[in-house]
Amino acid sequence: MNAMELMKTGVKDLLDVHRLRAEFPVLERTVHGKPLIYLDNAATAQRPLAVIEAMDDFYRRYNANVHRGVHQLSVEASEAFEQSRRDVARLLNAPSDREVIFTRGTTEAINLVANSYLRPTIKPGDEILVSHMEHHANIVPWQLLCEQTGATIKVMPINARGELMLDEVEALINERTRLIGIVHVSNALGTVNPVAEVCALAKRFDVPVLVDGAQATPHEKVDVQALGCDFYAFSAHKMYGPTGIGALWGREALLEAMPPWQGGGEMILKVSFEQTQFNELPHKFEAGTPNIAGSIGLGAAVQWLEEKGIERLAAHEQKLLEYATERMEAFDGLRIVGQAANKGPVVSFTIDGVHPNDLGTIIDHHGVAIRTGHHCAMPVMQFFDVPATARVSFAGYNLRSEIDVFMDSLEAACRMLR
Amino acid sequence: MLRHSTGALGGNAMALETLYQQLVLEHNRHPRNYHRLNRPSHSGRGLDALCGDDILVELVVADRVIENAAFSGEACAITKASASLLTDWLKGQRIDNFHLAHRSFKALMADSSLTNCETLGEINQLRAVAAFPARVRNALLPWKAVDQALKTPMD
Numbered sequence: 001m002n003a004m005e006l007m008k009t010g011v012k013d014l015l016d017v018h019r020l021r022a023e024f025p026v027l028e029r030t031v032h033g034k035p036l037i038y039l040d041n042a043a044t045a046q047r048p049l050a051v052i053e054a055m056d057d058f059y060r061r062y063n064a065n066v067h068r069g070v071h072q073l074s075v076e077a078s079e080a081f082e083q084s085r086r087d088v089a090r091l092l093n094a095p096s097d098r099e100v101i102f103t104r105g106t107t108e109a110i111n112l113v114a115n116s117y118l119r120p121t122i123k124p125g126d127e128i129l130v131s132h133m134e135h136h137a138n139i140v141p142w143q144l145l146c147e148q149t150g151a152t153i154k155v156m157p158i159n160a161r162g163e164l165m166l167d168e169v170e171a172l173i174n175e176r177t178r179l180i181g182i183v184h185v186s187n188a189l190g191t192v193n194p195v196a197e198v199c200a201l202a203k204r205f206d207v208p209v210l211v212d213g214a215q216a217t218p219h220e221k222v223d224v225q226a227l228g229c230d231f232y233a234f235s236a237h238k239m240y241g242p243t244g245i246g247a248l249w250g251r252e253a254l255l256e257a258m259p260p261w262q263g264g265g266e267m268i269l270k271v272s273f274e275q276t277q278f279n280e281l282p283h284k285f286e287a288g289t290p291n292i293a294g295s296i297g298l299g300a301a302v303q304w305l306e307e308k309g310i311e312r313l314a315a316h317e318q319k320l321l322e323y324a325t326e327r328m329e330a331f332d333g334l335r336i337v338g339q340a341a342n343k344g345p346v347v348s349f350t351i352d353g354v355h356p357n358d359l360g361t362i363i364d365h366h367g368v369a370i371r372t373g374h375h376c377a378m379p380v381m382q383f384f385d386v387p388a389t390a391r392v393s394f395a396g397y398n399l400r401s402e403i404d405v406f407m408d409s410l411e412a413a414c415r416m417l418r
Numbered sequence: 419m420l421r422h423s424t425g426a427l428g429g430n431a432m433a434l435e436t437l438y439q440q441l442v443l444e445h446n447r448h449p450r451n452y453h454r455l456n457r458p459s460h461s462g463r464g465l466d467a468l469c470g471d472d473i474l475v476e477l478v479v480a481d482r483v484i485e486n487a488a489f490s491g492e493a494c495a496i497t498k499a500s501a502s503l504l505t506d507w508l509k510g511q512r513i514d515n516f517h518l519a520h521r522s523f524k525a526l527m528a529d530s531s532l533t534n535c536e537t538l539g540e541i542n543q544l545r546a547v548a549a550f551p552a553r554v555r556n557a558l559l560p561w562k563a564v565d566q567a568l569k570t571p572m573d
């Protein structure tokens with residue numbers, strides 16, 4: 001069930017936002033003398049104490065390398081590290097934690113698939129299908145691959161509301177299609193894509209689907225089996241976890257058949273100068289000392305999300321989205337970019353006569369942090385014919401009253417600039 | 419309790435006022451030399467995709483002297499004000515002079531404690547931008563475009 005549907009059914013057990021806020025130390029600070037109003041959650045969320053303390057605890061009490069020592073600290077570190085892998089498998093409802101590969105984040109996960117899954121077999125004339133609303137992370141790795149191999153990228157179109165034109169997708173798939181890459185929730189528009197439908201379609205043509213879940217994991221209960229996808233990538237920092245860590249989930253059969261991506265320690269069973277025998281999944285894809293503290297922080301973030309209830313957070317965020325949308329639609333000269341029927345808590349917008357950059361600087365002085373620019377989705381900007389947009393994005397700890405301050409700050413910025 | 423703030427606290431509202439002083443706003447609303455030139459000898463694009471700034475600077479250069487300058491395109495108030503002031507200043511300047519001034523302006527943007535640089539004239543009024551590190555790139559963009567233009571004469 002997605003957040004919109006949940007909203008309609010009504011979540012009984014409401015979120016205590018003020019108690020939740022107390023778990024985020026950064027929310028106590030001021031910016032330019034004003035209380036911080038953090039509305040840039042799609043870029044990166046803030047971290048709760050549970051995550052900060054889990055990482056701190058690792059460094060203070062059992063810091064050691066993983067899978068390499070017989071001593072107690074290494075045993076404890078390895079156990080915590082692998083526990084996080086199980087946490088991630090649970091988060092995604094993955095059939096096995098062997099299918100969870102830790103990466104630096106979404107970007108690295110997609111690059112892994114590009115280089116280890118597609119590169120060895122892709123041929124000139126082969127095609128990779130991506131939507132018009134992808135983040136650069138789900139465009140550029142394929143472009144690099146295409147440049148080097150003579151394959152091409154084809155684009156699944158979107159409509160004026162910023163929704164995928166699902167009806168057009170089938171005609172784009174053919175026997176040369178090697179992979180479909182699709183963003184689960186768009187960071188630039190907020191659109192929630194019909195990923196399960198795309199996967200069902202792709203399955204008929206035996207084409208694997210990679211889902212960029214960077215903006216989905218913080219806001220909905222992801223189930224890779226129900227979606228029917230083949231690869232799922234996400235980043236911990238978008239879901240209250242640390243930066244520099246994330247994961248790739250892939251179907252075991254696909255991962256087994258893929259050659260390693262990077263070489264080094266950890267990913268081998270046996271090395272001589274003649275030959276190397278690779279380690280089994282998932283270690284085959286994790287060369288070198290991993291981001292141990294980060295993985296532990298990610299595991300803590302998963303547990304924290306489960307404890308708070310993703311659905312409960314999402315229901316609160318959807319209310320904020322609804323309220324913000326209503327207020328913004330009534331604002332003179334404001335245009336919302338991305339009006340999909342099913343949206344994550346993201347509002348991209350432009351204001352007549354006010355450049356997003358100036359807006360961002362001015363409202364920062366009201367303590368309001370928003371994102372301005374192209375949001376690493378330049379094809380989206382080109383589609384909507386805007387050089388850049390401003391964007392607010394909500395997390396579980398945001399308040400309705402913060403939206404009021406944000407709206408006031410918009411007024412102030414317009415008074416100043418117009 | 420974590421209670422800290424960045425930058426020059428207290429003076430910040432002031433700094434913001436200074437940044438968006440009347441001058442910048444005026445140049446944003448009514449930029450000078452904001453049009454295309456008929457027969458430019460040089461042109462350069464200033465593109466900052468991250469910010470959404472995209473301007474074109476056009477010049478007429480003869481005997482190493484910039485006779486005319488104009489800009490067009492879409493940009494934020496800081497970029498526009500900077501382009502507006504720069505194109506005004508450029509008219510009648512020798513190319514060598516532009517390069518010297520470019521160096522001075524970069525220095526001015528790198529250090530908010532510097533005082534006015536005489537050769538820059540009116541452009542000095544952009545000094546407040548130096549206190550906003552995230553916005554310095556916007557003030558520098560038109561200069562980069564001119565630099566680019568001078569390297570690539572049109573046929």
Ligand SMILES: Cc1ncc(COP(=O)(O)O)c(C=O)c1O
Nearest residue numbers: 105106107135137187212214235
């Ligand atoms: C939709 C989407 N995909 C991919 C990414 C890239 O994530 P990361 O930078 O953590 O690798 C982001 C975040 O910037 C995103 O929002």
